[in-house]
Amino acid sequence: MILIADSGSTKTDWRVIDADNEYEQVNTTGINPQYLDTDKIYSIFETELLPQLKEKNISAIYYYGAGCSSPERNKRVEDALSRAFPNVPNYVDHDLLAAARALCGHKPGIACILGTGSNSCLYDGKNIIDNVTSLGFLMGDEGSGAYLGKLLIKAYMYRELPEELATSLKNRYNLTKDGILDAVYGSDIPSQYLATFAKFMYEKRKSPVIKEMIYENFEEFFERHVSKYEGFGELPVNFVGSIAFHFSDTLKLVAKKYGCHIGVIISSPSEGLIKYHQELLKMQNA
The missing domain is CATH 3.30.420.40 (ATPase, nucleotide binding domain)
Incomplete structure (x- = not known):
């Protein structure tokens, strides 16, 4: 199962999916690394995200977020994700790419x-x-x-x-x-x-x-x-x-x-992103 994040400055939508199903949909506070450092971002993951995911077996994380427009900002999110999900590969990119893929x-x-x-x-x-x-x-x-x-x-x-x-x-x-x-x-x-x-x-x-x-x-x-x-x-x-x-x-x-x-x-790119990543998973599993 993979975890997809669509994050804006106000809220973050998280989806747990595989190639055929959606298992979980949760929400947390918005995250923008332009304004928040790694510790503050991790605090949101620790207090809001992890308790909702419980024992889900996540194999990879695809995070699309507002403010993720430079290697330095992206690393703040990457480091926070690595602390919250040790040994799980994560891929952080701009919310603009999420919009393009979804739309x-x-x-x-x-x-x-x-x-x-x-x-x-x-x-x-x-x-x-x-x-x-x-x-x-x-x-x-x-x-x-x-x-x-x-x-x-x-x-x-x-x-x-x-x-x-x-x-x-x-x-x-x-x-x-x-x-x-x-x-x-x-x-x-x-x-x-x-x-x-x-x-x-x-x-x-x-x-x-x-x-x-x-x-x-x-x-x-x-x-x-x-x-x-x-x-x-x-x-x-x-x-x-x-x-x-x-x-x-x-x-x-x-x-x-x-x-x-x-x-x-x-209103939200979530459904489009789910479809995009499920298609990728099917191609990878073919």
């Missing part, structure tokens, strides 16, 4: 992640062949939940929201200037805090000002990312992530503006 399978396409953060790539059916740089929370993350939250909180702090909307937002989250600034500038993962406001925006999506922010969020993503890939008007553009899934109506409108054909929009 496109063995066919070419553009794969996009729109969750707490955002990213995209051009995939040739086997490998990622192009990637417009994702600048992360501070300078980028267009299209993401964090970017949506940033737009909303900026409008709130600059007194640009209608009074009724501003009051509703303030009361729901007990917002204060110091509280907002502490959460954004004083926490380990500020993008996670900002992304929590996406739920409010979904509920208020019919408000003209919120509708405009949602459209602007996706327009920025298409302009700065999708439109930079060769053949973006001919290849299917596929999306995974809660923001893409829940705001798909607006996403489709923006795609139409840019002359793009949307392939699939899914």
Whole structure:
């Protein structure tokens, strides 16, 4: 049996599978080695993951995660996995590869992640062949939940929201200037805090000002990312992530503006990854 991890900054989905069956599905806190060191990552494995897996006989681990974009960051996760699962080989790669494998399978396409953060790539059916740089929370993350939250909180702090909307937002989250600034500038993962406001925006999506922010969020993503890939008007553009899934109506409108054909929009890559790895296991066992 192998263990597959699909990890974002907010949560991590774990699946235990073999070539024909899925035996276990568990969830833990999100992990991002850009912000967490090996000890903190191992602590999550020790307290949240291992108790749920019990006595499962794991032969290999395939971990796809947000922030796993350099050898140094990947090693933090690899070392934590080795401590949690001694003598079990583990393979750590970027969540972008997970998205491409889950969305496109063995066919070419553009794969996009729109969750707490955002990213995209051009995939040739086997490998990622192009990637417009994702600048992360501070300078980028267009299209993401964090970017949506940033737009909303900026409008709130600059007194640009209608009074009724501003009051509703303030009361729901007990917002204060110091509280907002502490959460954004004083926490380990500020993008996670900002992304929590996406739920409010979904509920208020019919408000003209919120509708405009949602459209602007996706327009920025298409302009700065999708439109930079060769053949973006001919290849299917596929999306995974809660923001893409829940705001798909607006996403489709923006795609139409840019002359793009949307392939699939899914909330999680887990099912696609299971299919991909089961096919690999069958080929290896043939």
